[in-house]
Amino acid sequence: MEADETDLDRHPHPHLAVDVALLTLHERALHALLLRRDAAPFAGAASLPGGFVHIDESLPDAVVRVLREKCGLHGVFVEQLFTFGDVGRDPRGRVVTVAYYALVPVAALAAARATGELTLCRLDVPWPQTQGGPVRALDANGKPLRLAFDHDVILGTTVQRLRGKIDYAPVGFELLPPQFTLLDLLEVHQAVLGCPINKDSFRRRLLASGLLAPTGRLRANVAHRPAALFRFRRKGRGKGHA
Amino acid sequence: MEADETDLDRHPHPHLAVDVALLTLHERALHALLLRRDAAPFAGAASLPGGFVHIDESLPDAVVRVLREKCGLHGVFVEQLFTFGDVGRDPRGRVVTVAYYALVPVAALAAARATGELTLCRLDVPWPQTQGGPVRALDANGKPLRLAFDHDVILGTTVQRLRGKIDYAPVGFELLPPQFTLLDLLEVHQAVLGCPINKDSFRRRLLASGLLAPTGRLRANVAHRPAALFRFRRKGRGKGHA
DNA sequence: AAAATAGTGTCTATGAGACACTATAGT
DNA sequence: ACTATAGTGTCTCATAGACACTATTTT
Structure with missing residues (x-):
């Protein structure tokens, strides 16, 4: 310059x-x-x-x-x-x-x-x-x-x-409505990554991440046990570097 | 446009x-x-x-x-x-x-x-x-x-x-001469990350990564056991996504 | 009751941290 | 022989995958 x-x-x-x-x-x-x-x-x-x-x-x-x-x-x-x-x-x-x-x-x-x-x-x-x-x-x-x-x-x-x-930054939430179930979020990750994801460890990982705030509400009108609805919680606790 | x-x-x-x-x-x-x-x-x-x-x-x-x-x-x-x-x-x-x-x-x-x-x-x-x-x-x-x-x-x-x-892409090598020891590479990572790194697991991880090609040569003129010199091996085997 | 998915508990495999121990150069 | 770092072997702990089992809704 x-x-x-x-x-x-x-x-x-x-x-x-x-x-x-x-x-x-x-x-x-x-x-x-x-x-x-x-x-x-x-x-x-x-x-x-x-x-x-x-x-x-x-x-x-x-x-x-x-x-x-x-x-x-x-x-x-x-x-x-x-x-x-x-x-x-x-x-x-x-x-x-x-x-x-x-x-x-x-x-x-x-x-x-x-x-x-x-x-x-x-x-x-x-x-x-x-x-x-x-x-x-x-x-x-x-x-x-x-x-x-x-x-x-x-x-x-x-x-x-x-x-x-998507695995380390909260971008999946941007593709979902304000309230969503864990399965909704999993399907976002699968669509982005283009491969199946282990359901159990996905649940554990996301629940432990601090990024999900429970709403106390449940998904309605489903022909099976309804899933809990979550909201995205901004500013998850900073994950330190190993 | x-x-x-x-x-x-x-x-x-x-x-x-x-x-x-x-x-x-x-x-x-x-x-x-x-x-x-x-x-x-x-x-x-x-x-x-x-x-x-x-x-x-x-x-x-x-x-x-x-x-x-x-x-x-x-x-x-x-x-x-x-x-x-x-x-x-x-x-x-x-x-x-x-x-x-x-x-x-x-x-x-x-x-x-x-x-x-x-x-x-x-x-x-x-x-x-x-x-x-x-x-x-x-x-x-x-x-x-x-x-x-x-x-x-x-x-x-x-x-x-x-x-x-630096943890998942081979960029550290670009800051080193063609031949280097594992300690050289570790010091690059520490300088970039700004924090100390575990020596043992760094060694294991890098040796397992397929990114290092042994040269068979040793660091000379050091007042202790000399370290092996490595060369950067381009195109490490693609690491699959989980 | 049946169907279907939600959610829990536990076992196992893998990889990182910790650390003891051995190896090999210069002095 | 002494010192300093290289390199190996092993134990422990944390996390992911696998899977069995229980829970709760609609039909």
């Missing part, structure tokens, strides 16, 4: 955007909220909601604006993911995008999906464990959608990040 | 830079390679090596160029850290920076430090565990240096990332 601003403005510099991989849980599977592009490039393809960063707007502010304007959402969990800056990633010119991911309970999307060309698309993760790589988004018939730009990679990076994080 | 480029160029857009937190291990402590700023703003303060991203250059390419031009380094371990975009972070105007961190063995810096105003500064991490926050850089007398921009936060984020990563 040696040159001053007057020097800089003589040269063209990259455009800066934010894109949001908005994930939720639907029918026990990860879904992404995508929108259908009308204009070129990638007309007809699906893309993440995104937008250019204004000159007087922080990156999180830009994300909040995009979520409000394009999805009608507010107050959702958002975290920075990665910045994608390959020279050829946008055929219109040089656009570097700071990708964020957002997690919401599917119920919060009811209003958003009614508005415009937003679609909830099931994700098909073609790699195991924490390996990584691009991810497919499927339409209602289970056929892979064409994804604009490098958005398949951004979605893949999101899943990879979630898989690495 | 709805508007096309001709629309965009009518509006001023943020400048884009990369900054590199280059860390190494020296005297059993984490050090950062900083350079002294001559010009305003923050004249006289220490800053991370960095530079603006050219229009036809990817982000990793920009980092490689910065490391070469400003530090005389090449072939070092580099990873993207986080993107910092607060509106007021650069008094000259709107500059968003994609921060990277680099890890090098201290021996690789001999040439770099001779060139120009680069200084190796000991880091003082004022927070425990993986808590996070800004970090201080100390001069040769142990006094805190003034750090330019938000570079104290970038350095803090780097330490936080390393602490979270």
Whole structure:
């Protein structure tokens, strides 16, 4: 950062955007909220909601604006993911995008999906464990959608990040309604990790984590013993490092 | 990303830079390679090596160029850290920076430090565990240096990332020469984590990890039983998820 | 009562911490 | 021989998986 601003403005510099991989849980599977592009490039393809960063707007502010304007959402969990800056990633010119991911309970999307060309698309993760790589988004018939730009990679990076994080950070709760059972939470973890989880030790681990606050209420209208409903307790006791 | 480029160029857009937190291990402590700023703003303060991203250059390419031009380094371990975009972070105007961190063995810096105003500064991490926050850089007398921009936060984020990563990813090796003993590696981990580590289980864990290749050679010129020298074996067998 | 899931108690396997003991270099 | 660190073997403790058993709701 040696040159001053007057020097800089003589040269063209990259455009800066934010894109949001908005994930939720639907029918026990990860879904992404995508929108259908009308204009070129990638007309007809699906893309993440995104937008250019204004000159007087922080990156999180830009994300909040995009979520409000394009999805009608507010107050959702958002975290920075990665910045994608390959020279050829946008055929219109040089656009570097700071990708964020957002997690919401599917119920919060009811209003958003009614508005415009937003679609909830099931994700098909073609790699195991924490390996990584691009991810497919499927339409209602289970056929892979064409994804604009490098958005398949951004979605893949999101899943990879979630898989690495869910075991030690309280992110699973963001995909659930305020009250949920232990089985609900287990199914979130299974959907994210893409593999079955031991039920017994999951129960013990989560109950011991201090992240669950009992509500005293039970799940209603089930044809068997009802499960206890919990609430997410922010600020679990800091787990010291071994 | 709805508007096309001709629309965009009518509006001023943020400048884009990369900054590199280059860390190494020296005297059993984490050090950062900083350079002294001559010009305003923050004249006289220490800053991370960095530079603006050219229009036809990817982000990793920009980092490689910065490391070469400003530090005389090449072939070092580099990873993207986080993107910092607060509106007021650069008094000259709107500059968003994609921060990277680099890890090098201290021996690789001999040439770099001779060139120009680069200084190796000991880091003082004022927070425990993986808590996070800004970090201080100390001069040769142990006094805190003034750090330019938000570079104290970038350095803090780097330490936080390393602490979270060193237990399951092979990053410690990047701070060591090609051949090293188990005690060398343990001291790297202790410097990064900022707390003592159990020697016995560290040995067992690392030997079982498949990341160490025995060289058959021994550390020479020590006044006690010499330790075996190991080499880092890339691509340890993938550890399956539980 | 039957079906189905919730929740408890206990045994076992694995990995980390602790520590005693042996090994091998320089002085 | 002495000192200092390298390296081995074993005991204990904490946690995860496995599984048997009990509990509680609707039909």
